[in-house]
Amino acid sequence: MLWENEAPPTDNEEDAYLVPVKVAELPGKGMGVVAQRDISQGELVLREEPLFVVPNKVSMSPGAVLLASLATLPPRERASFYNLSYVNLPSGLTPDSDAYHEQLALAIFQTNAVSAGSRGVGVFPRMARLNHGCSRAFNVVYTWRDDEGVLVVHALKPIRAGEELLTTYTDTKRPRHIRREFLREHYGFECQCAVCSLPDDLSAKSDERLNAMSELYARFSSWQHERISGSEATATAVSIWRLGEEEGYWSERGQLAADVIHVAAAHSE
Numbered sequence: 263m264l265w266e267n268e269a270p271p272t273d274n275e276e277d278a279y280l281v282p283v284k285v286a287e288l289p290g291k292g293m294g295v296v297a298q299r300d301i302s303q304g305e306l307v308l309r310e311e312p313l314f315v316v317p318n319k320v321s322m323s324p325g326a327v328l329l330a331s332l333a334t335l336p337p338r339e340r341a342s343f344y345n346l347s348y349v350n351l352p353s354g355l356t357p358d359s360d361a362y363h364e365q366l367a368l369a370i371f372q373t374n375a376v377s378a379g380s381r382g383v384g385v386f387p388r389m390a391r392l393n394h395g396c397s398r399a400f401n402v403v404y405t406w407r408d409d410e411g412v413l414v415v416h417a418l419k420p421i422r423a424g425e426e427l428l429t430t431y432t433d434t435k436r437p438r439h440i441r442r443e444f445l446r447e448h449y450g451f452e453c454q455c456a457v458c459s460l461p462d463d464l465s466a467k468s469d470e471r472l473n474a475m476s477e478l479y480a481r482f483s484s485w486q487h488e489r490i491s492g493s494e495a496t497a498t499a500v501s502i503w504r505l506g507e508e509e510g511y512w513s514e515r516g517q518l519a520a521d522v523i524h525v526a527a528a529h530s531e
């Protein structure tokens with residue numbers, strides 16, 4: 263059972279995108295996705311069904327669950343799973359052992375899988391080619407649509423032809439050293455995105471804004487426990503919005519706007 267040696271997929275990863283992109287090897291990052299024309303803010307760039315989804319709670323070992331899921335896939339789709347990158351494969355395993363097969367599948371899964379809402383965690387091989395950026399550096403966001411069973415990727419910002427499409431792997435409203443530590447441990451790379459590469463003084467300013475946003479979000483959500491009033495919650499949301507503008511951190515704004523409307527409606531404002 264040497265699935266990982268099956269022939270690589272012959273279809274073109276770029277064809278799955280709804281905008282022209284190049285999926286190519288990028289210096290120091292492995293593969294990545296680069297825009298081939300200007301992309302407008304809000305444009306839908308990818309709509310993808312999962313190769314498979316693993317439920318949040320499983321009774322077998324995670325590696326065994328993955329091998330069972332992979333066994334149900336047509337060879338071409340299985341090959342696109344094994345074609346994905348991975349980190350944190352334990353060393354010292356014999357490549358023809360069952361443990362090796364399980365650990366390899368697990369390493370690929372952990373490097374690439376994302377939430378598929380109530381269904382569990384899914385693998386989306388096109389979306390999985392998107393590299394990471396922090397704060398203002400990421401320019402696309404992905405959303406799982408539970409009712410449709412698809413993952414969609416939208417442009418968060420205008421993206422120029424030749425720019426890389428970057429998503430985010432974690433909550434980046436945290437200081438640089440904590441972001442880097444997380445990314446090193448879970449994804450095996452030292453983040454050199456536009457925000458992580460800022461000179462120390464500018465990076466410290468960015469960290470301050472991101473920390474402040476995080477604290478303000480905590481304050482905003484304390485409204486639901488009646489710790490702050492509706493007008494305080496609204497003023498907090500305005501402060502988050504302003505800081506986000508300064509930092510160039512635009513994601514979560516849709517949710518924030520919806521939450522403020524919820525607060526206003528609760529107070530009949």
Ligand SMILES: C[S@@+](CC[C@H](N)C(=O)[O-])C[C@H]1O[C@@H](n2cnc3c(N)ncnc32)[C@H](O)[C@@H]1O
Nearest residue numbers: 291292293347373374390391392393394449451
């Ligand atoms: C989900 S994959 C992204 C696509 C991957 N580059 C590939 O070749 O298929 C995650 C892996 O991509 C690499 N990666 C993602 N973002 C990166 C970044 N900003 N800088 C360097 N490597 C990055 C890391 O190796 C990480 O473990």
